[in-house]
Amino acid sequence: MPEGPAKGQVVNLKPLLDAYYEFRGWNKMGIPTPEKLDELGLDWTLRELGSIKIKSSS
Numbered sequence: 001m002p003e004g005p006a007k008g009q010v011v012n013l014k015p016l017l018d019a020y021y022e023f024r025g026w027n028k029m030g031i032p033t034p035e036k037l038d039e040l041g042l043d044w045t046l047r048e049l050g051s052i053k054i055k056s057s058s
Contacts, residue, residue: 021028025036037043 018028021030025033025039027033032040032042034043034046037045
């Protein structure tokens with residue numbers, strides 16, 4: 001925060017981000033899971049993109 005009572009405080013959002021991704025039905029890289037895509041009626045994308053491998057961000 002640039003000013004006010006919390007000036008200089010920094011919040012570690014990493015633990016919250018993991019929980020948010022899980023809540024949304026995404027993997028740890030923020031990509032929708034196959035189950036989420038199916039729930040949204042986007043299961044066809046799994047067939048179309050099935051041969052593409054996503055590299056880990058680590």
